[in-house]
Amino acid sequence: GQNIDQPTEMTATEGAIVQINCTYQTSGFNGLFWYQQHAGEAPTFLSYNVLDGLEEKGRFSSFLSRSKGYSYLLLKELQMKDSASYLCAVRDSNYQLIWGAGTKLIIKP
């Protein structure tokens, strides 16, 4: 079967750095996505990785290793507004997105 694993919940301090990991086992691979979802709001696109390596976009970076079936989302200089759920999703061989259950990130002052 297809599976995406990510931690259920993480806590970090304002101003710090946090890394949210995602491991996957899917039938084929056509890209990995990270989304942010605040409570009661739409998931919003953060990043897309299709090749191995690091993609940097401001305070957020996303890393991919296809051989290890592994990705992480790195958030720097954490702000209170970063408190949200972070969703990892992999596009499989049928171009469908397979989703993880999300990581709830709690930022403390």
Next chain:
Amino acid sequence: ETGVTQTPRHLVMGMTNKKSLKCEQHLGHNAMYWYKQSAKKPLELMFVYNFKEQTENNSVPSRFSPECPNSSHLFLHLHTLQPEDSALYLCASSQSAGQGANIQYFGAGTRLSVL
């Protein structure tokens, strides 16, 4: 504002009611999706429309019936639902549903409660 609008935002219905969820996208996309999001569970893909043609139906019960009259509008018709159908229903759109990045943009969802 993501460019994808869903109405209503909240819906309470009895098991014998018939209701419809509406989704509209202003992004010029050709693919639209319905997802179900339950607490602490992954998003479940329900239906995919690509250029107005249904290309995916992930074993969804017939009490959920999608309709896509054009590339900008998507409906989900509901009838004789069960309490376990209570969830957040999300609509998304993307440029298309095939190769390429095809980033999906989501609406804020309809919170459905079935009594």
